[in-house]
Amino acid sequence: MRNFFIAIIAFVFLSGCGEKHPTKEFIGKCIGKWNMVGSTHKGIVIQRFGKGFAFGEKNSSDFTWTLKGDGDGLFLDVDGSHRNGPLGENHLDELRFDESYLKSRWYRFERAK
Numbered sequence: 001m002r003n004f005f006i007a008i009i010a011f012v013f014l015s016g017c018g019e020k021h022p023t024k025e026f027i028g029k030c031i032g033k034w035n036m037v038g039s040t041h042k043g044i045v046i047q048r049f050g051k052g053f054a055f056g057e058k059n060s061s062d063f064t065w066t067l068k069g070d071g072d073g074l075f076l077d078v079d080g081s082h083r084n085g086p087l088g089e090n091h092l093d094e095l096r097f098d099e100s101y102l103k104s105r106w107y108r109f110e111r112a113k
Contacts, residue, residue: 022074023067023074026067026074026097027067029097030046030076030095030102031046031047031048032045032046032111032112033045033111033112034046034102034109034110034111034112035109035110035111035112036107036108036109037101037107037108037109037110040112041056041057042055042056042057043055043109043112044092044095044102044109046065046076046095050064050065050066051063051064051065052064052065052078054092063078063079063092064078064079065077065078065079065095066079068094072096073096073097074096075094075095075096076094076095076096077093077094078092078093078094078095078104079093092104092106092107093105095109
């Protein structure tokens with residue numbers, strides 16, 4: 001019985017004690033629906049596997065994202081037909097965390113409830 005507990009403790013220790021890789025943690029926090037601050041009728045939906053879409057009151061447009069990093073940390077580099085979509089031209093080029101918000105150059109988004 002003692003050897004069994006020692007084996008379990010060794011397994012937990014060797015498996016990294018459940019540490020998450022920063023990349024997976026960042027992407028995991030981003031996945032989901034984000035409303036533009038102050039509006040539930042405009043926002044973005046970030047999906048798995050590098051896909052997503054921006055939505056407005058009357059239309060929506062698809063985009064793709066790639067995880068990148070620089071001296072300021074990780075961010076989602078966004079590209080796609082959204083550039084002429086509901087959020088305007090080139091206003092959604094990258095998304096970064098700002099406390100509990102996601103922000104682009106022009107907008108801030110909050111997690112939809």
